[in-house]
Amino acid sequence: MKDTTSSQIPQSTMLFTDFGLKDSLLKAIAEANFTHPSPVQEKVIPLLLTGQDVVAQAQTGTGKTAAFGIPSLNSLDKSAGVGLLVVTPTRELAVQVSDELYRLGKYCGIRTIAVYGGQSIQRQIEGIERGAQVVVATPGRLLDLLKSKRLSHFSPPIVVLDEADEMLNMGFLEDIQEIFTFLPKKRQTLLFSATMPLPIQKLAKTFLHEPEFVKITKKETASQNIKQLCYVIHESERDDALVRLLDAQEEAKSIIFCRTKKDVDRVSSFLTSRGYAARGLHGDMEQPQRQRVIDGFRQNDFQILAATDVAARGLNVLDVTHVYNYHLPYETESYVHRIGRTGRAGNKGVAITLLNPREVSSLKHIFREHGGNIEYQAIPTLQEVKRKFAEKFLKKVQQRHFDQEAHALLTELQKEMPIEEISVNLLSLLLDYKKVEGPEHIGISPQDIERTGSQHKRKRSGFSRESTNRFRDRRRPHSRSSGAPYRPREGKKTPHS
Secondary structure (H helix, E strand, C coil), rough: EEEECCCCCCCCCCHHHHHHCHHHHEEEEHHHCCCCHHHHHHHHHHHHHCCCCEECCCCCCCCHHHHHHHHHHCCCCCCHHHEEEEEECCHHHHHHHHHHHHHHHHHCCEEEEEEECCHHHHHHHHHHHHCCEEECCCCHHHHHHHHHHCCCCCCCCEECCCCCCCCHHCCCCCHHHHHHHHCCCCCCEEEECCCCCCHHHHHHHCCCCCCCEEEECCCCCCCEEEEEEEEEHHHHHHHHHHHHHHHCCCCCEEEEECCCCHHHHHHHHHHHHHCCCEEEECCCCHHHHHHHHHHHHCCCCCCEEEEEECCCCCCCCCCCCEECCCCCCCCHHHHHHCCCCCCCCCCCEEEEEEEEEHHHHHHHHHHHHHHCHHHHHHCCCCHHHHHHHHHHHHHHHCCCCCCHHHHHHHHCCCCCHHHHHHHHHHHHHHHHHHHCCCCCCCCHHHHHHHHHHHHHHHCCCCCCHHHHHHHHHHHCCCCCCCCCCCCCCCCCCCCCC
C-alpha cells in the first residue's frame, strides 16, 4: 500500500476544471459553488480518475462525498446499469450521500437511489431495476437485496465503503465481508474512514487491490475551522453549565451530543422547560418522526438538537455553529465524528466539551491520539451572562424598525402612566420572559485544573493507569473476546438496518 500522507496546509491553487472532467459535471460543480478542491479532493480525484483503488483517511466534513463522487460520476456509463455502489453505516447518511451525488450528476442524466431498512424492499428493487446508475445503501438492507437474488445484472464496477470505521463499530464487518462475495472481482474499490484501526487496515488488504493510501492530516482537515473549548465542572453542575453556556453564546445553531437515548430525552425536555427551542433525536424514534426532526432542524424550526452519536450520523446541516459534548464519548473516534458536525463547507465552528476532573486525562488521551489543540476556559459567571444578555437586548432594540401599531399602543398607554414607567415595565416583562438564572459561579477555573488533577492522581481516584485502560477498553472490540465488559452502543444492526 503506497502512502501519500501530507502534513502541509495547502491553499489549493488547483481548480476543478484542471481535472479534465465532463462539461455536464463541471456545470453542476460550478452550480454548487465549488471552485478549489479541498485537500482530500485534490489528492483523491486524480487517483480515482486513473482507476486506482484508494484508502483515504479523512474526517467528517472534509468533502469526502465529492472526492469519490466526482471521478466516479465522470466515468459512469449510463447504459450499463448500476455503475456505482456506495455503502454507508446509517440510513441518514445514505440519504445525504444519495442527494449529493444526484446534485453532482443531474446534468449527466444520472439517477440515484438510497436503499435502507424501514422502506418497501419491493419499491427499492423496482427503483434499481428501472435504471438507477448509483445505489447508496446500508449494509443490512443491501445484503437482504443481494441474498434475495432479485437484482438482475448487479455488477457495479465502482464500490465505495464510506465511513468504514463507523460500520465496523456498529457490528457490520461480517455483512460487509458477505456483500463482497456478491460483487464482481474486477472492480475499483474505495475505502473512506476517519480513523484507521487495525481491522480497517485488514479490510483494505482483503478487498482492495494495491491501493494508494491517502491521509489527510489534522492540519488539512475542517478541524482547522473548529475552535475546541473545554469546561471542567463538578458532575452535579452539568445541566447548569450547559444552560449557562447556551445563555452566553450569540445566536447559534447547536447539536448537543449525549451518550444515551435516555440522556437525549431528558436534556431536550430540560432545555424546553428552560425556554429553549430544542428537540431530541435517537434510534428509538420511528423513521418518519426522525426525518421530521432532521428536516425541522435543517429548516431552522428549532435551534438546538440533542442527539446520540448514531442518530446524528449523516446529518448534512452546513450551518451548525456549535457542537456540545454533554458527556465525553466512550470512544475516542466518536469525538472526531462529533466535532465534524460543525465547521463544515468552510464555515467556522465551535466544539465545547463538558467534563468532570476525573475525565481530564481521557480528553488528553483523545488529543494525543488525534492531534489538535483544545483551550480550557472558565464558565461565565451569572453577572457576565446577564451583562451580555442586556447588551444583546439593547442591540436588538436599536436595530428594531419603527412600528405604527406599537406607536399607537404607546400613545394609549401614555394616557394612563408616564413614559418612563411604561418603558421600565415593558423591559421588566421582557427580562422575565428570558430570565438568566443559576448560581453565580459554575465549574473549575483553568488555573485550578492542573492542581485538581494532581490531587486526584495522589488519591488514585482520578484517571490513573488502571482507569485509563478501562477507558480504552470501552472502545468496542471487533471481536468480543477481550477487554472490559462491553457497553452496547445504540445503532446495533438489525436485519433491516
